[in-house]
Amino acid sequence: MVTTYVTESRMSQGPQGGAARAAVLLLTLGAPGASKLLKYLSPDEIRAIRQGAVGLEPVSRAQLEQLVEEFQNALKTGPGLSGPAQQMKDLLKNALSPEELATILGDEDVDDHEAAAFDPGSGSVWTDLEKVDREAIIMTLKREHPQVVAVILSKLDPDVATGIVIKLEPVFRHDVMRRMLTVKPLALPVRLLVETQIRQGLLASPEQAGGNRFTMLAEIANRMDKRQTDELLEAIAAVQPKDAVSLKNLLFAFEDIPALPLKSRFVLFDGIPTETVIIALSGAVEDIKNGVLEALGARARRMVEAELAQKNSVPPQDVAAARRLVSKAALRLASEGKIVLREEGAAEEAA
Structure with a gap:
């Protein structure tokens, strides 16, 4: 919290320098509000703000009000919006992933270069x-x-399409060709989905195709609840033990946190906002709480423990959403090679 005591001689001066002033504004927001902004700053910017706070004198209420007022005035007297349409497009590109952008806008404002971001070879x-x-x-x-x-054949060279069509069963061939008459351009997300499936199916090597089957099944299983996932693994292990182990290595649920190596937990929760951690731990068993708290820094741990001690009621849907965010972050970091989901050999023993 910003200290309100300051001598009269310093009151009019206030914090000097952009980093120091930014530090004061962040402090006034508190941890929940500041965490939402900090995730948009680069490491260098965060370090600069931290350094700016080191030499700060105590800040009075009057100085704080003056700083906030200057910030508001800066917004009011800014250069305005030179090109709102293009600026909004640029803003959405920076704020959303290409997939999210295409899903929301369809083909609108998404050119071929942006579409290629989904799959460089699409x-x-x-x-x-x-x-x-x-x-x-x-x-x-x-x-x-x-x-x-019909959609696939409509995209191929006529000579190639002809060589395929004539080999189809007559009834099936006639149905396909009749549908080709009414084929419409696909929305970008649908087109990209079709192209991705073709790459993973027809264009992938046997080794890649096998890996893709596990990846696709894992994506589905990771969206199921823990009980359903365990039942699926048991069913596969009964007839295909090795496949069950391969699939298990791609799965992660919030309930698996205690099994996550400590080093991986440090990396995972270093990137999770404290407020998300608090919500995700609402109603969690002690084993999971301890596993998470062990991976937090001293300050973040105290905040989480203090919030959980209040036993505030959190809507179940919010708890589920927060836990999904943690699980998705773990899977993303694992796919990037930054963490491991299980210790070496743990999956085989579990199977």
């Missing part, structure tokens, strides 16, 4: 598909819905 997927063995394509398309086949 622009040539149809050309690559035309080079695949025809029989392999035909065998795959026979198992697909006619509408999917």
Whole structure:
């Protein structure tokens, strides 16, 4: 908390320098508010603000009010908005991932360069598909819905499409070609999904295709509750023990935190806002609470313990959402090689 005592001689001066002034403004917001802003700052900016706070004298209420007023005036007297439409587009690009942007806006304001951000090779997927063995394509398309086949064939060179169509069963072929007459351009998210599935299925090597099957199943299982996931692993382990181990290595739920190596927990919770941790731990068993608290810094740990001691009621949907955020962060960090979800050999023993 900002100290309100200051001598009269210093009262009019107030904090000097941008970093010092920013530090004061962040302190007035408190930990919950400041944490929302800090995650948007670079490490260098955070270090500069921290350094700016080191030499700060106590700040009076009058100085604080003056600083806030200057901040508000700076917003009022700014240069205005030179191009709102483009500025909004740039803002959305910076705030949202390409996938989120495409899902919300569809093809609007999303050019081909931005679409390629989903998959760097997606622009040539149809050309690559035309080079695949025809029989392999035909065998795959026979198992697909006619509408999917119609979309794929409409993207191929006519000579290639003809070589595929004539090998299809007559009834299936006629249904596909009838649907080709009414095929409409796909919305960007749908088109990218189709192209991704083609890359992972028809264009992937056998090794990649096998890995993709596990990845896709893991993405589904990670969205199920813990009980359902455990039942799935038991069912697979009964007939395919090695596959169960491979799948388990890709799974992580909030309830798995105690099994997460301590070093990995440090990395994980270093990037989770304290307020999210507090909500996620609401109603958690002691084993999970201890596993999380052990990985927090002294200050963050005291804050979390103080909040949990108040036993505030938190809506179940908020608790579930916070826990999903923690799980997603763990899976993302694991995919980036920054943490390991289990100690070496732990998955095999569990299976």
